[in-house]
Each structure stands twice: as C-alpha cells, then as structure tokens.
Amino acid sequence: MNTIDPSLYLTNQKTTREPNPTLDKDGFLKILMTQIQNQDPTEPMDSQAMIEQMTSLTSLEQMMNMSSSIEKLVQSQLISPVIQYSHMIGKEVTYQAYDQVTGESLGEKTSAVIAVSQNEGWAILELKNGEKIYADAALKVSTTGSEEDVTEE
Known part of the structure; x- marks a missing residue:
C-alpha cells in the first residue's frame, strides 16, 4: 500500500487569504449570521437595527446595479458607429x-446620405449616388441652405 506524503498536499494549499474590498449581500449575511450566533442571550440584537442594516444594504446594491447598467448603456452608445453617425442621414x-x-483622384463629389452602416468598427455612409464612403472621409456636410465643415476624428 502506498502512502501519501502529507507535505506535498500541504504545499499545494493556499495559505494566504485575500481580502475582498467590497461587501456584497452574501458577505453581509455571513456577518449577520455570525452576529446572531454569537449574541448574548440576555441582551439579544436589536431587530429594528438589523432591519435598517438590511434595508441599507439592499438600497446600496440596487444603486450599484443601476449604475452598472447605465455605464453599460453609455458604453454601447459610444461604441456603435451607426448610432454615432445616424444624424447624417438625409444630409449631403x-x-x-x-x-x-x-486610384486616381476624380475631384470632389457631393451626394445625399441615405443610410449608415459599419464595417469592422468603422462607420460607412451609403450615398444616394450608390457609392459608400467612410464617415471620416467627408469633407463637408450640408443641409438645405447651410454648410458645416467636418473635422476628421
């Protein structure tokens, strides 16, 4: 019969504990259960204070979830070139x-934007004349009666 060398087993075990800087609901419940288990029977924990702590934790967790959701929404809006350049539809x-x-230059052309698409993260303007150009290739953007210069990003 082979014996297992305990020194090999113990060297593979994690010996340090890494603290978590945030307290989630599971951590809060563990602390609460430890408090309840170790409370003095002659002076039990105030139930009103316990309810207030749980309410505060729930509110904080909901605010953090909402903040995370808003951040994801903002990031998705910033990333999408279709949304970023959709205001150019209908403009020349x-x-x-x-x-x-x-590859020879044919001079400047002007056409109306009928759609915006994307290719590998780049915004593509689909024009009324059938051509497609990158959005940052536009030299001028015009609406009826006005022109504004476009700077490359």
Whole structure:
C-alpha cells in the first residue's frame, strides 16, 4: 500500500487569504449570521437595527446595479458607429472621389446620405449616388441652405 506524503498536499494549499474590498449581500449575511450566533442571550440584537442594516444594504446594491447598467448603456452608445453617425442621414456630404481601379483622384463629389452602416468598427455612409464612403472621409456636410465643415476624428 502506498502512502501519501502529507507535505506535498500541504504545499499545494493556499495559505494566504485575500481580502475582498467590497461587501456584497452574501458577505453581509455571513456577518449577520455570525452576529446572531454569537449574541448574548440576555441582551439579544436589536431587530429594528438589523432591519435598517438590511434595508441599507439592499438600497446600496440596487444603486450599484443601476449604475452598472447605465455605464453599460453609455458604453454601447459610444461604441456603435451607426448610432454615432445616424444624424447624417438625409444630409449631403462632399468627399474626395477616387477611381477604384487606378486610384486616381476624380475631384470632389457631393451626394445625399441615405443610410449608415459599419464595417469592422468603422462607420460607412451609403450615398444616394450608390457609392459608400467612410464617415471620416467627408469633407463637408450640408443641409438645405447651410454648410458645416467636418473635422476628421
């Protein structure tokens, strides 16, 4: 019969405890249960104080969840180039056109934006003349009666 060397087993065990800087509901309940188990029977814990602590913890947890949800929503709005450039639909853009075969400059063209899509995280403006350009290739954006310069991002 083979014996197991206990020194090998003990060396693989985690010997240090890493503290958690946040207190979640499970941690709070563990503390509460420990308080209840170790309370003095002649002076029991104040039930009103216990309820107030639980209410405070629940409110804090709900606020943290809401904050996390809002942060995720904001991040998703900032990431989507379709949403970021959707305001350009219906406006005219002026851009530098190039021959797709030779790469030769064809001068500036202007066309209305009919849709916005994305490709590998880049916003693509789909134009009324059938062409597609990257949003940062627009030199000018025009609406009826006004023009505004567009700076590259």
